[in-house]
Amino acid sequence: MNNHDNRISFLGGGNMAQCLLRGLIAAGHPPNQLTASDPVSACRKAIDSLGANAVASNQGAVDAGDVLVLAVKPQVLRQVLAEVRTAKDKLIVSICAGAPVAAIAKATSADQPIIRSMPNTPALLRAGITALYANANANATQRRLADGILSAVGKTVWVEDEALLDAVTAVSGSGPAYFFHLMEAMTEAGERLGLTADLAATLTAETALGAALMARQGTEAPAVLRRKVTSPGGTTESALRVMDAWRVKPALLEAVAAASRRSRELAEEFAQA
Template sequence: MTHPRIAFIGAGNMATSLIGGLIARSVPAERITASEPQAEQRQRIAGEHGIAVFEDNAAAAAGADIVVLAVKPQVMKEVCLALAPALPAGVLIVSIAAGIPCASLERWLGEQAIVRCMPNTPALLHEGASGLYANARTSAAQREQAEALLDAVGLVLWLDEEQQIDAVTAVSGSGPAYFFLLMEAMTAAGERLGLPAETASLLARQTAFGAARMALVSDFDPAELRRRVTSPNGTTEAAIKAFQAGGFEVLVDQALQAAAHRSAELAEQLGQ
């Protein structure tokens, strides 16, 4: 089967990004369906992507090989319990909802092949990073299908243990906000140094983009790249020393630990 039939339950930003990525990868629009409660959003998605969009979740899932759960975590239990009787036999469930463990999905949906994933917002630009975990019922072929689905919007990495989802959430799921915060701070500091606000903002954003590109394509790790641009007694060294004197590495570690801890807490609360 060249192109599995894929149904999206919920058609918000992440789902529509995945739909766009699949179509850009030459997946026929007729192999994709979605459900969405808002009429205006249904019309927009159908018009933009040429797919069938339903108000009813069961109608969207009918005949699907893959069902992507893309609703808010707070309504996931209700959606799953209602959808379970309508799921096709042998279907692969892919959940992109934060904080809902596989055990909860299995309890609400029955004994299904389930892949849980944590994408991040750059997936909206097809530059995302996703960590994936598959339960024991997921076949090798289904793992390949899940990987192809998320690969349409960025980097895909498989996890050996489901609890690692919390670490993925801390590093990449929440990670874009950390870089936005740094860009905010650099922009504000640039203004205080006398730059116009727009100039400081553009310099900070382009520098972040360029540094990320260098880190991705270089044969050297970020630590070596940093060393190569840090001349002894130069301006960069002065800034780096100020960062480290303020406990930069310790603060980053504390921040990611806090994010991972909160991710585990939410999984406990939302998975009941």
């Protein structure tokens, strides 16, 4: 969607804010409509170099934006929320992990339109996926606006139950780390079998990308794709038999469930603080 008439302000101008700014500018958003506040002068310099407006005070960013994107680390969010308290009519889009909508509303206003989102780190390459949840105060236009902002760094999906963001966090938020873990192991295995570290890493990364592209087509489920590359008595079957014996799938099921539980706990801790 075209957000180009909207003035968007980021509170916190670090990694995620800069990657969203780059994505928005690449999508044609006028840089002079974009503002970010950050106490760190190196961050402000980086924002300036994109052509966006960099300010040191959060109040400056609040005043400059119709939409306020909360892009600070969760530990400083409370302090920042105190500064957006006066912006009652403005849409708040939070990308902060573990900050429930009710806690943001409590610190701002009960009428505040708030959209909570969970991006993931491939957003840095504009290959992210973000799940969004809107409270009842956010209207359809505001939902489209938030969708347009997060679409600048990848795909977007919506959930209508905020509790599902814990599952999203466990699958796609933390998910890149699971794949990196698998890739570390595959690269190390390749090295043990005599490949150079570079070659093993290239083979692993390209294989991960190729497998992801096949799975993303969605024409066949991963289980079908897996069976298709597993000939009876072949090499893949030997490997998968070892994975079954070591209970890799049950371990992954338990790992993702643990991440979801931790996400819920962090949200509860934030709400109670």
